[in-house]
Every structure is written in C-alpha cells, then in structure tokens.
Amino acid sequence: TTLTDMLCDKLGTKRLVLLNSCTSALTLALKLAGVGPGDEVITTPMTCVATNTPIHTLGAKIVWADVDPIDGMIDGDDVRKKITSKTKAIIAVAWGGTPPNLNMLYDMCKLRGIKLICDAAHAFGATYGGAPISAYAHFTCFSFQAIKHCTTGDGGALVCRSETDYTRSKALKWFGLARDAAKTAEM
Secondary structure (H helix, E strand, O other): OOHHHHHHHHHOOOOEEEEOEHHHHHHHHHHHOOOOOOOEEEEOOOOOHHHHHHHHHOOOEEEEOOEOOOOOOEOHHHHHHHOOOOEEEEEEEOHHHOOOOHHHHHHHHHHHOOEEEEEOOOOOOOEEOOEEHHHOOOEEEEEOEOOOOOOOEOEEEEEEOOHHHHHHHHHHHOOOOOHHHHHHOOO
C-alpha cells in the first residue's frame, strides 16, 4: 500500500495527486479549470494569501465575494451577483475545517459552466452532507504544511472530480508528461 493509496482511503477518493504544496494544488486546479489572463475567479478574502496568489500568478482577475457574517464562509448570494461571462472558477475555503455551502456553490457552477475549487487546507478528513468534502467540488485542495491536521512539513494534494482532469493533472505535475506511461515504455 502506498501513501497515495492510504490518503485516497482516508479522503474517500480515487483521484488524488500529491504535490509540493496546497498552493501548487490550487494553481494546478485553476490551470485545469482553464483560468488564464483576462479571466475572473470569484474568491473569498477570509483565507491565507496563498489561496489567492495563484489567481494573480495565472494572470486572472480576483473578484472578491462577501463573507457571511454568521459563519465566515464565502457568501453564495454575493457570488451569484458577481458571476460574469469572464468568470472561470469560484474558490471556496473550508475555513477552520468547516465546509461552506458546497451544494449551493456546485449547483451554481454547474448551471453556468464554471469550475468550483474547494480550498480544504484546514479540512483534512472533513465531510459535508455525509460525504467526503471532495465529493462536491470539481477540485479539492489539501495542505500538509507544518501547522495542518496531517503534516509532512510541507506538501499538498489535489483531488479531481473527473477522470479527465485527474489524468491531465498527473501529466501537468510532472513536466507535462504522463509519468505512468513513461515508466512502462520500452527503451
């Protein structure tokens, strides 16, 4: 059994890619979502700067959504008002390990062809509606940084909802090559 297998079992997924940080997982998720220069990503200011720097790094515009004053999560009603034709993704943070309203956000994204990214840096092992937190977003990003629930000193993981995104993420994380195929190719 590999570390990846154990993490997949713990997190209730089959599509997990290990990375050097949660920031790299967020960057990869945004790239898989097609985010680039001129695009918009709706996100929350109630998070670590590392959640939102990948948006800027990819040349997209950060669109701030309000924070619900009761639970501190991204306000879904405000998100709905800020969606434009340039919106490619929404980043929701599971602040303090508590998932936001993932059902509402996912339904909103699905209706408009937008990708939902869940920053679950503080939500290792969290569930929502009786299912693993990663069952709701297109991409869920975990952190293994020194102050997290499960730490390796640093590191991260990306869970992809679709098999296509999972396959692409494995290639993109390793120089753009399908590493598994390279291992089995004849020399």
